Amino acid sequence: MSVRTYNPSVRVGNWNEDLCLEEEQLKDFLEKKDRGELTVQKKTNFLKTILRNVELSKPSDGYLHIGDRVCLLHTPTKTVVSAHVTSARAFDATRLESGCGYGESEAKEGEVVCYGQPVALVTLPDEGGQLGLHSDRATFTKHSRFSREQEVLLEEDISYNSAWKFICFSQDERLETEGTPVPVSRLERGLHYTHGVRTYAPFLSTAVYIHTLQRPIPRVFLNHCKTNHNLAVHEEWTYKTPFGRELEVTGHTHLNTHKAEDVHNHFMVVTGSLEDAVASLSPSS
Secondary structure, three states, X not given: OOOOOOOOOOOOOOHHHHHHHHHHHHHHHHHHHHHOOOHHHHHHHHHHHHOOOOOOOOOOOOEOXXXXXXXXXXXXXXXXXXXXXXXXXXXXXXXXXXXXXXOOOOOOXXXXXXXXXXXXXXXXXXXXXXXXXEEXXXXXXOOOOOOOOEEEEEEOOOOXXXXXXXXXXOOOOOOOOOOOEOEOEOOOOOOOOOOOOEEEOOOOOOOOEXXXXXXXXXXXXXXXXXXXXXXXXXXXXXXXXXXXXXXEEXXXXXXXXXXXXXXXXXXXXXXXXXXXXXXXXXXXX
């Protein structure tokens, strides 16, 4: 029977080996703690890097420019496109690495982005790792996890697979807007884009109420140049990550009964304040 009948202070069995093993484990723990290699330390440092507040660009003319810091907001679900790190290496790096779940342009920094112009969507160079939004044709062995559609990743190699272009939301104006600047969500001070709601304008000298303007939200489609499929978000497909539950992002053009792009492909380029842009969306957007 493996029952200890002696006092705990009495050394029995391989007591010397057990004592040396405990000392080695404690020494190894302290060394890892000094080097910052403990799992809890890696998790804390990684979360500080990834969840750091980043100020978005604020274009004065209301158009998208090369080099702007923006967010891609999926208007139906009010979620933003973000990077997904696999659980196996979630806390092993201090920044995003190639292969995360998410063409070169000759345009110069600061130039206006136009409809139909190939651009590359790249993460921030420091904590983001400067990875490009990459996609390719779906095959039997390479596809998205749940919907089996075209996979969207973040890759370090910026090639033609990383070339995307913005398409006008309205089919009637698509040919007319080809080559024109891409508008972004720029809210005017004191005027909110909620529909049919009376809001208070605190910057006015007198306390008055103004009726909100029925302005269309500048929604766009993000089309992949190589495969001609639009970026899509699936609300019905979710999976758990170390940072919470995420929606699946794929490359596929979903059409409704009117042969128009479905809500899966509706996006909005957000600049300035993300909270104001989300609050401006109506429930039906």
